[in-house]
Amino acid sequence: MKEKIGVYVCHCGKNIAETVDVEEVTKFASGLPGVKIARHYIYMCSEPGQELIKKDIKEHGLTRVVVAACSPTMHEPTFRRACADGGLNPYLCHMVNIREHVSWVTEDKELATEKAMDLIAAAVNRVIYNEPIQTKKLPIVPAVLVVGGGIAGITTALNVAEAGIKVYLVEKTPSIGGRMAQLDKTFPTLDCASCILTPKMVEVAKHPNIQILAYSEIEEVSGYVGNFKVKIRKKPRYVDESKCTGCGTCAEKCPVRVPNEFDMGLSSRKAIYIPFPQAVPRKYTIDAEHCLYFQKGVCRVCEKFCDRKAIDFNQKPEIIEVEVGAIVIATGYDIFDASKIPRYGYGRFDNVFTSLEFERILNASGPTNGKIVLKDGRTPSSIAIIHCVGSRDENYNKYCSRVCCMYSLKFAHMIKERIPDAKVYEFYIDMRAFGKGYEEFYKRVMEEGVEIIRGKVAEVTDIPLTPEEEGKLIVVAEDTLLGVVRRVPVDMVILSVGLVPRKDAPEIARMFNLSIGNDGFFIEKHPKLAPVATATSGIFIAGCCQGPKDIPDTVAQAEAAAAEAIDLISKGYVETEPYVSIVDPERCSGCRICISLCPYGAISFNKDKEIVQINDALCKGCGTCASACPSGAIKQLYFTDKQILSEIAGLLAVKKEKPPESIVVSKPS
Amino acid sequence: MQKPYDISTRAIMKHLGADLVELEDWNCCGATFYHSVDELQALVLSARNLALAERMGNNLLTICNACYTNLLKTNMYLKKNANLNKTVNEILEKIGLSYHGSVKVRHILEVLVNDVGEQSIKEKVISPLKDFKVAPYYGCQIVRPFHIFDDPEFPTSMDRLISWIGATAVSYPLKTKCCGGMLSFLNKEACLGLIKDLLQSAVKSGAECIATCCPLCQTNLEMFQEDVNKKYNIQLSIPIVPFTQLIGLAFGLSPDEIGLKAMLVPLKKKIT
Amino acid sequence: MRTKKQEGLMLEQAFKDDLRTILDGNKIEACLQCGTCTASCPVSYLMDYGPRKLVALCRNGMLEEVLRSNTPWMCVSCYLCTTRCPAGIRITDLLYEIKRLAKKSGINQPTNGYEVLSEKFIEQVEKYGRVNEMRLTMSLILKNLSRMFDTVPLGLKLLRKGRISLTSIIKSESIKNIKDLTQISERIKLRGSG
């Protein structure tokens, strides 16, 4: 045997060593053919652990390394780097997972030890046939695509642009701003949402490195980290953006009234509109679904009154293609549909509102100019706020939506401020005031005389049982701290609805190759250590599309995503996939079966030579072509037949000290 | 005591051309009582009925909410718990039966709304119950705990059915609130309170009659109206009829055919 | 003689075992104590604890209190608590379980006549295979659960309307294979199951 193999068995503290007998395993490994040295160590990933490998390579002239430790997704790069530092091609190092695959999932120590030995035997047998692999460095397109123009997308865009990198900010609706633009004040400091958001929106509009593509959607994504190609569909506004000054005459004259989605339907807008006064870009949009001209072929009043001749009924959707090195997804959230819980009366009773509707009611530019009033215009003298609507509930969403407790307390405070005599009730299960300054805010609201009742509301009814309940909405809940069922008559009910994924999240996930969790939100690469990266390299997530969170957390995550994107782009290159497939030109018959199967479009046909060729910048190493090739002409680096078969042979090899099962004589029963 | 519901169901189904076969030698499933004494026995009793139906090669139709829940529960428990399934079948074997879980359990309301459907019902209506306001009362166990064909608290199937026969279903919030059930035997006072709320809510919403889809609900709401009046010093007199009778009327069946004369509070002349 | 403590432990074990067999029984561990059940219950005002506290007692192993409670016996099986429970606890089924355990344990339950009613109902099922309301009511009157005075006027009315018949009490016809039900009962008693 010409190869000299080093085997390293990690204890991972007690994670492995408690279940696997590492000493026995090491002893076993040292007896395997080709093994020059076998060691075990408490933390192989630590500096001294890595040093062991480097030293052994030099001193013992190791030509192959096997590390039996945790999952390769965790530390393969670590050990490959150590080998490279020691002067060995990193792909001559192979990892065995004896933690996730063995110690964490096996109770019996003996069985665990045996399994660890088997896996190591397999690795030793395969590593002999490992071949050095050289990767290539490819240039990166110095531009970033940000999808979603809420506070998350805005923050990321600004940070990236400030680093001197080009940003395309794609927003689905006619204006950037997202949900934050709809809010009145923000907990716990009560800054006015617009006051802190509008300057940022303006900054985005003015930034020379940012191109806003509002009223646009992603059509198609291709390419790979560093070199994505994105097709964006710009929907027709039927208004020439270069001519529109945002004067608003068109909307003034437009005869059609439509429920205003920005006010959650509590007010109306015209068929030509800007979503809200501070909209960016401040360009009008014709809502073709409601426009008389598009629906009935008549009217065109807006066109008549537009001095700048900006109205263009013939505008067509436009496809814009951009190339970017990194992508940040920040598509945000929707709110839980309260009508799914009919017992809370939403849609049945006039004065039951969702929290987002109430934000609009509170807002000075909202449907009631900031006055808290009932549907009939009266001022309410009592208001109940119901927490956890659609959250923490196995019937709807299991997760906690994280912001509702705080915004509910904010509501109580705002009501007390505007109607000091009003009775305000908060019905909660657990009060989650976890952030900086949040608990203090909770105390403050309590001191303001808000009645805080611990109990989940069973129902809201309009059937009175006593004269005081006549004409009221009665909120029924058990005050669980008193152990009494209470019926609280109020004028208005606010439902603190939870945050849910955007309806098109699955579609976005498919396009960008993201994973979606059980809760429907996008999943980050690692819940602690890689909070904004995703399983697809070069694509990051930020804000509520990853899970419910408040503005401080959203901004922190957005800045992290920006930093990751800047990091990637400033490195200047990406390394190609090592495990690409290669074609043996001698054996390729030119049948082209592989071309139709390749999901990445990496294979093309060379007409001159009449064989296929693989673009290793596009190849992701999935191996589909290699297994499909009828003449065995394609092999995938690191997963050649020889390597895999040797691994299997190693796994099945009979261990010396134990006779194989087949020759154990079973007693007659 | 539930003859009218029985008679009217058979009458309208016959009229619709449906073939109902009475389950031979069926037994009472014990309503809720066995569950309080011996779960296994409760399940076996329902399983016997299911096994009989399976042997006849039929699905099982019931007109009672409690039977419906018990049968569904048995089906579900046996499906989810293999051990239980084995035990139950061991007992069934002793009486020469076995059950393999193939029987679908259906409630008459669900069948009329979803299987027979709007068109077939409307086709048969010859005297629509115009200007007649009906409060549909679903009771509990038709939608709870298993809400298979409708919302657990705000169901609409009977509302739709009522509109198909030309009547108006009034909306009132208590349509799935409890009528007291067995409490009528145990704590009549409490039961009367629940019944009063129900009746009053229906009357307040303009109902001229309450349609029920469960024998016990029908009994409770109908029988105790006078006691409610006495206790609360009010004057309620609203007919409580199985919904199948209303369909029968709209189909032009005679009052005798659908057992209308047996009701304690008669329906208004204008529709009969 | 077992000590009180031993008996308590055995009960607790029996309860835990049973919880495992009833569907989603383990979910009581994840109860949020939010009170939806108690506030939804149409008769919780008649109950000493109500479902929420009862779940808390179960969870804390205070079985004696649980078994003495009147809460399960007041339940009308409307399942509102069950469908609304945000923790997915089948509260109605839990209450059935507690009733069964109370019977097994022999601890005196507070009675609102539930036992008599259930006994008489079951008696009818086992004797005839079906329940005749007239017969049931008569047997309840005999047990003082229903008052003759209350039922007679209503009974007469029903008789007149043909909704009940006197012959049905006298002519005690049962289902054909009533021995099936006797067999089932015997089998189950033999298993000593619960």
Ligand SMILES: Cc1cc2nc3c(=O)[nH]c(=O)nc-3n(C[C@H](O)[C@H](O)[C@H](O)COP(=O)(O)OP(=O)(O)OC[C@H]3O[C@@H](n4cnc5c(N)ncnc54)[C@H](O)[C@@H]3O)c2cc1C
């Ligand atoms: C009632 C209520 C009150 C709140 N109050 C507070 C508070 O006081 N303080 C606080 O800190 N937090 C508060 N929050 C939370 C706050 O709203 C969020 O933290 C914040 O809005 C998250 O920002 P985002 O950018 O992640 O998402 P969003 O604001 O949802 O922005 C996402 C953007 O992406 C766009 N988009 C979506 N899909 C696509 C697509 N496919 N293509 C292109 N663009 C797309 C959307 O149109 C939107 O503009 C509150 C939440 C609610 C519901």
